[in-house]
Amino acid sequence: MRDSYDFRSIEQKWQKKWFTSRDFQVTEHSDRPKYYALEMLPYPSGKLHMGHVRNYSLGDAVARYLWMHGYNVLHPIGWDSFGLPAENAAIKNNTHPEKWTLDNIANMKRQCMRLGISYDWSREVTTCFPDYYRWNQWFFLRMFERGIAYRKKGIVNWCNVCQTVLANEQVEDGRCWRCESEVEKRELEQWYFRITDYAEQLLQDLDQLQSWPEKVITMQRNWVGKSVGAQVRFSLEGDDEPIEIFTTRLDTIFGATFMVLAPEHPRVAQLLTHHPDGEKAMEEVRKYRAQQSQIREGGESEKLGLFSGSYAINPFTHERIPIWIANFVLMEYGTGAIMAVPAHDSRDYEFAQKYRLPIRRVIEPDSSSGSETAHPETSQDSLPYCQYGRLIDSGAYSGLTSEEALQKMYALIKAEGIGEPTVTYRLKDWGISRQRYWGTPIPIIYCPDCGAVPVPDDQLPVRLPRVENIKLGVSPLATVAGFLKAPCPKCGKSGKRETDTMDTFVDSSWYFYRYCDPDNSRMPFAPEKVKYWFPVDQYIGGVEHAILHLIYMRFFTKVMRDLGLVTWDEPVLNLFTQGMVTKDGAKMSKNKGNVVDPDEFVDLFGADTVRLFILFAAPAEKDLDWKETGAEGCFRFLNRIWRVFSNYEASIGQPCGEVQPRTENDRKLLRELHQTLQRAGQDMSRFHMNTAIAAVMKFLNSLYDYDERVAEKNWPLLRNVFEKMALILSPFAPHFCEEIWERLGHQGNISFQHWPQADPVWLAEEQIEIVVQVNGRVRGKLLVPAGIDEESCKKLALEDRRIQSYLAGKAIQKMVYVPGRLLNIVVP
RNA sequence: GCGAAAGUGGCGGAAUUGGCAGACGCGCUGGACUUAGGAUCCAGUGGGGCAACCCGUGGGGGUUCGACUCCCCCCUUUCGCACCA
Secondary structure (H helix, E strand, C coil): CCCCCCHHHHHHHHHHHHHHCCCCCCCCCCCCCEEEEEECCCCCCCCCCHHHHHHHHHHHHHHHHHHCCCCEEECCCEECCCCHHHHHHHHHHCCCHHHHHHHHHHHHHHHHHHHCCCCCHHHCEECCCHHHHHHHHHHHHHHHHCCCEEEEEEEEEEECCCCEEECHHHEECCEECCCCCEEEEEEEEEEEECHHHHHHHHHHHHHHCCECCHHHHHHHHHHHCEEEEEEEEEEECCEEEEEEEEECCHHHHHHCCEEEECCCCCCHHHHHCCCCCHHHHHHHHHHHHHHHHCCCCCCCCCCCEEEEEEEEECCCCCCEEEEEEECCCCCCCCCCEEEECHHHCHHHHHHHHHHCCCCCCCEECCCCCCCCCCCCCCHHHHCCCCCCCEECCCHHHCCCEHHHHHHHHHHHHHHHCCEEEEEEECCCCEECEECCCCCCECCEEEECCCEEEECCHHHCCCCCCCCCCCCCCCCHHHHCHHHHEEECCCCCCEEEECCCEECHHHHCCCHHHHCCCCCCCCCCCCHHHHHHHCCECEEEEEHHHCCHHHHHHHHHHHHHHHCCCCCCCCCECEEEEECCEEECCEECCCCCCCCCCHHHHHHHHCHHHHHHHHHHCCCCCCCEECCHHHHHHHHHHHHHHHHHHHHHHHHHCCCCCCCCCCCHHHHHHHHHHHHHHHHHHHHHHCCCHHHHHHHHHHHHHHHHHHHHHCCCCCHHHHHHHHHHHHHHHCCCCHHHHHHHHHHCCCCCCHHHCCCCCCCHHHHCCCEEEEEEEECCEEEEEEEEECCCCHHHHHHHHHHCHHHHHHHCCCCCCEEEEECCCEEEEECC
């Protein structure tokens, strides 16, 4: 790398300047319009990986680009610093989670600084500090007051080897991510957030998120999983207590030939007491339950079921139908019981075939609506038929369409009191309890008399006590006597603190509000500060957060709105999901040993090159394969600029007069410069960083061309060229551009200069090239004056010898003329 | 199985509204400068053919003067969901 520009000293110089003179610190007091650029806050796992570098390079390009457009840009960073990995690392390395975490933060902060990202470091938020997590507790208490935070028994993932609850994300293919033993389901008492109360809003307000990726919207919509249907009570034969089922296809109820309960359904045990061989049946049911509690390993497992011995009455046909218990019905969804309509549901059909249960067709394709080519259906082979259609063999409803029948049937069940139209959601309440140490203590004291009592606000934060020697199998906080015992805030009697901590997704649900007012000790944030900065104008992060984090933060904002803290429904206007950084096509992971360390490449090429390459190598939303030779190419590009700049520096270093193009070469270069400005600006506003950079590279080639063929250089022009190049490249390679900017005799941070606009005068070409086609094939090109009219252009084309040879005296059928573009001559 | 996105040179990728396919970069080939080149500069680089020219955007149809782009069918890959009643 001999002869390369001295990126080490240049980058150090500017980083020092930016951060000591606090160039990027912002306040709400500005006459510029505000812009909030946000990147997902990192988990401090040790060192930055290339995914972080990509995220922050993108965010920084956006932030600096907007500064140059006159905005007051908030661009903060923080650390999502509670969580399991810290605890695991502590156990493994015999250290403390706090030390491990703070060391990692220090290292990663150094790495961020080294990349020259324009963060406002005065707003750094660290979620494991009491001045942050006390507000988690504060939010918890507000939610507790409103019944949004509540305690209930729930099914959780339990690893018997590690003796702990696992988050869903920590269960991979039904096994514990650490010890790979099978995960069980356990019933435990846990704290929950009633996110289901917001299910409808979370769904509805997706419409406000016009510039979120379609993919994320779809994933969220599916996650909330709304189904419109009805709950219907089926009375039992010889039993007063009916069983309620949920269906979205009430129109098929005349075809309901049996009922199926989930193995966990509360009525199962009671029903089986009437079973001739109840013991054995119960044994079978336990098998199903055990099977269900393991998470199934992909694909559907075989449907198994047994007859309960009891019968229900179909409220529409008044027929008695057998009640079965089967492994394919889920207790968690709907009512845990279904009416089975084998003719019109593929699962019911499969089950009915296996156990030889009656199948009755009640819907047929609606030939009157739709383009259905009316096959004379021979019922058997076209079943199950799962679409809407027209009802048959359905009593008074026969002949109606599904839609018509549904409305009438909903009305009937309501009138008869046997059911009601219902909406169900897949979304479940958010279980936030973790039997772990490194997290926010839940601010609750259990009093033998008063029950679960909230810790009063003035006693916040409930500090996380220091626990040495964290062990498995023991809830760490329960081992700290000084923490565990606490007087009941209501009656003063001796009580016990909650020893569970909060899910770390709570921390990341509102951190971006805290950035607006990070030092507030009276409130999570001052509403007026948040009001100034919000909503987030651009959020950038990995698509892996499409569901959890991005739904939780939307939920939190809605709760905050209901608490009167904010006035909007949605916190983030625009979301951009970047692609992954891979190596040799595979996700980087320690196991595979293909992790690329950013530090190594910053050492080798400098931060500007690394940033440039990571934005250039692929469109930002797609996966990017890290290639060292590619990074070298970007390094070469910066060096090429540097080389030609160094040659000219003495002549253009100081302002040297007006730009006056004198020759055709001058004019050509100037035109190309302005075309580049145009292109780069357009591309950046569309997040097409790769093509924006390509445009500048292309321009550099023109500059080399100019350098080679023009002996008498136009210094004012070249000065202008370097100014503009430095400006448009500065969001990507800021140190490099600052240096050039300074050497051109300018003062002041280049990111606060105006983005250079293309001058329309120089965008207009005097001569344009018209493509001439014959029958759609390119047969020639004409250089014509820009304002040429259609007739002269056609005339020129027909006079062209080459074109004539293709026409060969044939009669012209048609000529298609696209002004400024092409002429297509059609001949037989 | 359902849903979404995507398939373009040796590779990463370009191509506002249908209008010169392959910008830009990597790699490769040749040359220059050099004791040297893994530095730099210049030239070339989709395939076939000496050439004129022909063929080329996963495959097959279609619409159009004109299709990477629009429509229909099929194949492949990636991602998401996965017994949701």
